[in-house]
Amino acid sequence: MSKKKTTAADKFANLPVEEVLLDVDEDKRFCPECGTALKYIDREFVRQEIEIIRPSAKIIKYLVLTIKCCHLVLYL
Numbered sequence: 001m002s003k004k005k006t007t008a009a010d011k012f013a014n015l016p017v018e019e020v021l022l023d024v025d026e027d028k029r030f031c032p033e034c035g036t037a038l039k040y041i042d043r044e045f046v047r048q049e050i051e052i053i054r055p056s057a058k059i060i061k062y063l064v065l066t067i068k069c070c071h072l073v074l075y076l
């Protein structure tokens with residue numbers, strides 16, 4: 001087998017990656033139940049896009065913050 005198959009993963013493996021953090025609006029940083037200021041606990045990968053600006057391209061990864069108070073966890 002001499003035919004080399006280029007997968008999408010191969011194609012994008014060398015592209016620079018830019019991470020975009022989707023932050024929370026300030027007025028949404030409080031628990032709707034008890035009014036506690038929520039704490040950031042994690043970042044979660046949501047989606048990625050390939051941005052092509054000829055002659056190059058880059059991957060943009062979108063991350064969303066997960067935040068919580070004493071009794072609930074919100075994904076924003």
Ligand SMILES: [Zn+2]
Nearest residue numbers: 031033034069
């Ligand atoms: Zn709460």
